[in-house]
Amino acid sequence: MSARKPYHFGLLHARCTKYTKPVEYDRICDNITTKDMNVFLQFGDNVFSARCWRGVAHDEARGADVGVVIPSIEVWHNSSNTTLMASCHTVVKNGTTVR
Numbered sequence: 575m576s577a578r579k580p581y582h583f584g585l586l587h588a589r590c591t592k593y594t595k596p597v598e599y600d601r602i603c604d605n606i607t608t609k610d611m612n613v614f615l616q617f618g619d620n621v622f623s624a625r626c627w628r629g630v631a632h633d634e635a636r637g638a639d640v641g642v643v644i645p646s647i648e649v650w651h652n653s654s655n656t657t658l659m660a661s662c663h664t665v666v667k668n669g670t671t672v673r
Contacts, residue, residue: 613658615672617665624672627652 611623629650633641650658666673 612652612656613672614660615665616659616661617663620665622665622667622672626658626672629658 608623610625613624613626613629615622615624628648630646631649632643632646634644635641650656
């Protein structure tokens with residue numbers, strides 16, 4: 575039985591990618607605050623973080639089809655000290671609102 579090659583993983587265009595040999599790099603990101611953040615939204619190669627009390631949906635996904643607008647519905651609430659992580663098609667920060 576032959577030994578299995580170890581796989582290493584990295585990010586390429588915000589997607590997890592498998593490499594067959596180690597990739598070495600240093601990533602230094604200044605001024606990124608995650609303390610007390612409970613919402614993380616990924617958009618492309620960016621991650622937006624926020625401290626929120628609730629998450630509200632304004633449209634409904636339809637698989638590969640375009641989503642449809644729905645009446646606003648709460649989809650997440652921070653009542654149980656949880657974290658919301660999502661991958662989004664667009665993210666807009668406007669004052670104290672993240673959409």
